[in-house]
Amino acid sequence: MTEQLPPDVIAQLTGMGTAITPELVATSWAVLRPFHDKVGYTAPKIDRDLAYGDHERHRLDVHTAGTELSGEGAGAPVLLFVHGGGFTGGDKHVPGSPMYDHVGAWAVRNGWVGVTITYRLAPEHTWPSGAQDVAAAVAWVRANIASYGGDPSRIVVAGHSAGCVHVASYLAGQGSGALDGIRGGGLLSGFYQIAEADERGEPELSYFGRRASAEVNTLPGLLDSEVPLIFAIAERDPWFSQGQIAGLTAAWFARKGTVPQVIWSEGHNHISQIGSVGVDDLALGAQLARFVNRVTQ
Amino acid sequence: MTEQLPPDVIAQLTGMGTAITPELVATSWAVLRPFHDKVGYTAPKIDRDLAYGDHERHRLDVHTAGTELSGEGAGAPVLLFVHGGGFTGGDKHVPGSPMYDHVGAWAVRNGWVGVTITYRLAPEHTWPSGAQDVAAAVAWVRANIASYGGDPSRIVVAGHSAGCVHVASYLAGQGSGALDGIRGGGLLSGFYQIAEADERGEPELSYFGRRASAEVNTLPGLLDSEVPLIFAIAERDPWFSQGQIAGLTAAWFARKGTVPQVIWSEGHNHISQIGSVGVDDLALGAQLARFVNRVTQ
Numbered sequence: 001m002t003e004q005l006p007p008d009v010i011a012q013l014t015g016m017g018t019a020i021t022p023e024l025v026a027t028s029w030a031v032l033r034p035f036h037d038k039v040g041y042t043a044p045k046i047d048r049d050l051a052y053g054d055h056e057r058h059r060l061d062v063h064t065a066g067t068e069l070s071g072e073g074a075g076a077p078v079l080l081f082v083h084g085g086g087f088t089g090g091d092k093h094v095p096g097s098p099m100y101d102h103v104g105a106w107a108v109r110n111g112w113v114g115v116t117i118t119y120r121l122a123p124e125h126t127w128p129s130g131a132q133d134v135a136a137a138v139a140w141v142r143a144n145i146a147s148y149g150g151d152p153s154r155i156v157v158a159g160h161s162a163g164c165v166h167v168a169s170y171l172a173g174q175g176s177g178a179l180d181g182i183r184g185g186g187l188l189s190g191f192y193q194i195a196e197a198d199e200r201g202e203p204e205l206s207y208f209g210r211r212a213s214a215e216v217n218t219l220p221g222l223l224d225s226e227v228p229l230i231f232a233i234a235e236r237d238p239w240f241s242q243g244q245i246a247g248l249t250a251a252w253f254a255r256k257g258t259v260p261q262v263i264w265s266e267g268h269n270h271i272s273q274i275g276s277v278g279v280d281d282l283a284l285g286a287q288l289a290r291f292v293n294r295v296t297q
Numbered sequence: 298m299t300e301q302l303p304p305d306v307i308a309q310l311t312g313m314g315t316a317i318t319p320e321l322v323a324t325s326w327a328v329l330r331p332f333h334d335k336v337g338y339t340a341p342k343i344d345r346d347l348a349y350g351d352h353e354r355h356r357l358d359v360h361t362a363g364t365e366l367s368g369e370g371a372g373a374p375v376l377l378f379v380h381g382g383g384f385t386g387g388d389k390h391v392p393g394s395p396m397y398d399h400v401g402a403w404a405v406r407n408g409w410v411g412v413t414i415t416y417r418l419a420p421e422h423t424w425p426s427g428a429q430d431v432a433a434a435v436a437w438v439r440a441n442i443a444s445y446g447g448d449p450s451r452i453v454v455a456g457h458s459a460g461c462v463h464v465a466s467y468l469a470g471q472g473s474g475a476l477d478g479i480r481g482g483g484l485l486s487g488f489y490q491i492a493e494a495d496e497r498g499e500p501e502l503s504y505f506g507r508r509a510s511a512e513v514n515t516l517p518g519l520l521d522s523e524v525p526l527i528f529a530i531a532e533r534d535p536w537f538s539q540g541q542i543a544g545l546t547a548a549w550f551a552r553k554g555t556v557p558q559v560i561w562s563e564g565h566n567h568i569s570q571i572g573s574v575g576v577d578d579l580a581l582g583a584q585l586a587r588f589v590n591r592v593t594q
Contacts, residue, residue, distance in 0.1 A: 002299050002583070007594055239554045246550035253543035257536045261561045266587060282587055286299070290563060290579050297304055 005280040010267035018238040028271040035279035041102035052140035063104025063114035075151035077296035079107040080115040084161025087207035092116040106278040113150035122207040128174040130166030135177020154296040156184040160274040164190025172221025184295035188232040191244045192219040223255050230291040232263040234273035263287045302577040307564035315535040325568040332576035338399035349437035359445050360401025360411035372448035374593035376404040377412040381458025384504035389413040403575040410447035419504040425471040427463030432474020451593040453481040457571040461487025469518025481592035485529040488541045489516040520552050527588040529560040531570035560584045
C-alpha cells in the first residue's frame, strides 16, 4: 500500500515557506509525527552504533527484518542513507523521533537492508571529510553486510541535503573511495555546484572553506559517472536548490541528450521531503524504491 | 493498489529505441496488451461519439461509473484527455484495443469522469485547429458534463504527444477558448518550442506550415498561465522531447525561481508512457492522479 498524507497536512507543509530554519525543521517533523507513529518507524531489528572508523561519529545503524538466515542466497539489496544537517549538525538517529530510523524501517519493508550513518562535521572536519566518511561506511558495508543478510555487491547510497552533497562528492570521486558494489545513487535536495567563496553562506564556508568552486563542484564528476543516479527536489525547496536542478538538467541534456531522473516531491518542503518516506510515498519513496529495485536487479 | 509491470517487460520497452516509428507504436501496445486485458480497460459506462462540433472528428466519449445520481452533490472532477498521433492521425478510441479507453477507465477508478476526444487533423486542418477543438470540447464539457455526474467547474485537460501540443496551445490561449473551469493541465511528452520552418519535420510542417516559431510556440503562454501544470517525459523519449524539458526547466526557473513539476516515466518509451496508465501507475498515473486530485480539491 502506498501511504498518503491528507490534503490539509500537505497544505500545512506547503504553506510553511521555503527558508530552512530551525522552526521549519521542528514544525515539519511535528506535523509528520502522528503519521510515523501510526505506520511505525522502526525496523524489527536495529543494530546500533557500529563503528566504521576511528572518530566518535564514524557510527552506523543496520536495520533488518531480524529473520536473516546467514549464508542463504546472495543477500538483499542495501540502502545506505546519509542524513542532512547543514554540514555542522544532524545525526542518523535522534532518540524518541522517527529521524532517521524511518528510512531504515522503510528500506526493510521494501525487502532491503537499511544502513543509516553519522559522519564527521564542520567546522572541525572540512571538505572532503564527508565524502571520505561515506566511502569508509561503504567499505564497512562491503566487508560486513553479508552477516546481516545484505548483498555487498548491491549497494545504493542516498543522502539528503548536506548528506546528499557528501554522497555526490563520494560518487564524484572526491572521497577517494572505491565504488565497488555501488549500483546507484540517490541525490535528494542537495547541491552539485557550489558558489564561489565570496557568495557562500555560513554552512558552506564552514565545510568548503574558501576552496575554489571548480575544486569542490560535483556536477562534472556526476556527469562522468557511470553509476545510475536519481535526483529529488521538493516542491517547496528554496530557490538555491531549485536552481541546482535547473543547472543539472541543462548540463545533463547538453552532455547526454536526455534529462536526468528527478523526483519532484509534491506538497513538501526541504525537511518534510525526507520525512515523507514511509508516510507519503508518492512524494518520494515509491519512485526511489522503484529506482533501487531496478538498479539492484 | 498501484499496478506495476514486471522488470522483463520494462526491459523490453526500454530496449526498443527512442525513434517514434509505426513499429514502436505497434510493439509497445502489444507488450502492454496482456496487462490491460488483466486490469480491464473499459469503464462501466461509455457514452460514445457525442458531437462537440460540426466536423466528423468533433466527437468525444464520456467514461463513467454508471451509477451517477443526477442532481446529487457537485459532481466529480473531470479529466479530459487528448490523444497523440503526429498531428495527422490517431483517435480517441481504436476498437478492440485499450487505446484510449484505458485512460477513461483509469479516470473512473480514480473517482472522476473521463472524457476522451478526437479532433481535426492536418494537413486539412492546421494550426490552431487543435487548440480550437480542445476549447470546443471543454465548452461541451462545461455545458453537458453535469448530467454525467461531472463537475463543470473542476476540469483537468491532459494530452499526449501531438495532443499535448494542442492542450498546451489551448492553455496558452491560441485556441481563443475560455479557461473557465480549468483547474489544471497535464502536458505529457509534447513540445512547447517549435523549430523554425526550415528545421521542421513532416508532421510539424503539415500542422504548423511555415509559420514563425514565435507565433506557434506555447512556452511563453505556459509561463504566463495561472493554471497549475504538470509535465511528463518518458525515460526513452527521443532527444527532441528531452530537449523540450531541458528548455522548459531553464525558462521556468528563470521566470519563477522554481523548477516545473515533471514526471520522469521510468522504463518507458514515448508510446508506452501513455500506455502505462492503469498498468504501471508509478511511471505516470499515480503522480498524475495526485496532481488531478490536488488541483480539483
